[in-house]
Amino acid sequence: MTTTPNRVRWTTADLELFPDDGKRYEIIDGGLIVTRAPRWSHQEITGRIFAALDTWSQDTGLGRAAINPGIIFTDEDNVIPDVVWASIDRLDLLMDEAEHLTGAPELVVEVLSPGDKNEQRDKQLKLKLYSQQGVQEYWIVDNNLRQVQVYAPRKCSAGVGGYPTGRR
Numbered sequence: 001m002t003t004t005p006n007r008v009r010w011t012t013a014d015l016e017l018f019p020d021d022g023k024r025y026e027i028i029d030g031g032l033i034v035t036r037a038p039r040w041s042h043q044e045i046t047g048r049i050f051a052a053l054d055t056w057s058q059d060t061g062l063g064r065a066a067i068n069p070g071i072i073f074t075d076e077d078n079v080i081p082d083v084v085w086a087s088i089d090r091l092d093l094l095m096d097e098a099e100h101l102t103g104a105p106e107l108v109v110e111v112l113s114p115g116d117k118n119e120q121r122d123k124q125l126k127l128k129l130y131s132q133q134g135v136q137e138y139w140i141v142d143n144n145l146r147q148v149q150v151y152a153p154r155k156c157s158a159g160v161g162g163y164p165t166g167r168r
Helices: 040-060 086-094 114-133
Strands: 024-028 033-034 063-067 071-074 075-080 083-087 107-111 138-140 149-152
Touching: 024 114, 033 071, 040 083, 040 107, 040 114, 040 149, 063 086, 075 114, 083 086, 086 114, 114 138
Parallel strands: 107 138
Antiparallel strands: 024 033, 024 075, 063 083, 071 075, 083 107, 138 149
8 A cells, every 4th residue: 555645734824934035925725835026017917907996996985906915714725816806894804903814805816927837826726715715706817818817606506606717
């Protein structure tokens, strides 16, 4: 009988031990993901999406947008999406004392960075995580294809939701 060794399961407490070195440290299902600071074009697109959401939010008073907020879903699921939007009512329930979100905002946006690992993280790992945690809408922005994939949960007859694949 062959057994595989147990993999290290990282937690939110472990993130406190990492240096403030300009890298992003995220945890999904206990797995550590380390990425470099995003490139200029990535940040430019992120800023434009935030600006549009922020302007709309200020005009309507319905919610607030943020760039790169920390979301601590669980002790083993701690991510830093590019942009989020949350309604005023929901934001009050989600924000902890350190001003991190502790649950699902209504909208999460990820701008794809180049590379298969980055694409796999956003299109598979984060898609699954956001669906499981109750994010109402997830946008994946692909600047190279000039495309935004929009995922919103749908309910089947059993009342169980998930994200159907789709593009807008």
